[in-house]
Amino acid sequence: MRLHTQIICCLSAVISLNTSIALGQDVPSSLCKSLTASGNSEYPPFLWRDSSNSTALHGVNRLIIDELSRRINIPIKLIHVGPWSRTQSEVKSGRVDLMAGAFYTNERADYMDYFTPVMLHTTSVVWQSRDKPFPFNEKEDLLGKWGVTVINNSFGQDFDQYAQQNLNILAVASLSQALRMLATDRVDYVLYEKNPAHAYAAMLGLSDLIVPVSPYISREGLYLTMSKKSPCNLDSVKHKIAIALQDMKKEGFTGQAALDGMQEWDVRTRVGITVN
Template structure:
């Protein structure tokens, strides 16, 4: 199901007077639907940035694989948030200031004796769960493609991933800290899983636009607005609203 949030902003500098259409993956706490309306950390960040630029836009929340398909085809203007990957450079133009830095980590059942010392290869004998169509950065994506894990179970969303891990249907799950822990908390599974330390990577993630049109003015304005949000601490305040004081981002 698709949910949309339309933001009508007044401003004489709109590059796209009819309004931009942006898509975001349905993944709490970054972008999700609450009372029929898109909400979440990144929805709030993007909304405030475009409020400052005066750009009209709407957000549609949908599964991640569909988000990528929609922006690749040009049916929507932009997508958030995405990593900079070589294969995406063919169809995406990125903003320059990240909307989030994702902390990538492994998770195991709470009573698992698995340990992690930073060497991904040592976990190769375990069955791993992933979310279909999701990139986990160059290091992990390469490991998945080259068959480091003999058993890979793909799920459609983080709720399914956390559920499978808590029920021990998989030995290991990979995901973004905020997203996995939030899903576990909401589903009552927080005491059934644990995060392996150290984390795998910290990856900046961006708002990006399709390459079928020129969004250079939108991007420049968005970058300025997002930088101003970081300078005046409103960016940090949005994160703290959802994650508590001194939340990492």
């Protein structure tokens, strides 16, 4: 309900902006000369780094951000700024303008504006030890067991609320740490998005030790967001971004970017990537 209200508010802002333009009022889009963006760098094929020392981000979301930058005619610098938890803090403070991929939660909506349509959809699953599986058909099957995920990770508002009230879930700094904990029987399960965890399990040589199970726990939209404290959080800029995202979706650019980004990741994994 809250997300629907925010979308309505965004649409109202666009209508208001169009009215201002029609009346000849000055719209200060020129105040925003450039934008910074970041995201979860342990998120292949959506976002990833060549090595642990690199700040450059690659992947599906990179292709979307680069095209968005071209369409709105504002440079967007997409870089790694730290672990996922720090990235969220940087956006919350306004030191980073855009989040290139985030699920919706009420807490995040307090400090970020969400753009529609969503860039992509992704599924989150339970990962288990291949040698020590347990029956899983619904979230209640996780009661009494110990899980792990990455700090400040979300699996959608509904599951997050249930987990906070009922489940034992540890939070660690990196996905690689979480997967290693499962592989060494330090926890019963890992919660994470299926594709990124699958990619990291392969890089870490853990594919024979851990497996994702069905059904998935959530399927969420991956949104582009803007910090409410960003100096570029202007109606004129947000209007340009919203229109560009809509056009990219209609024209099929976003879907093609997903295919191209996945192919890029497949090629890169054959070369090899270093992870911590």
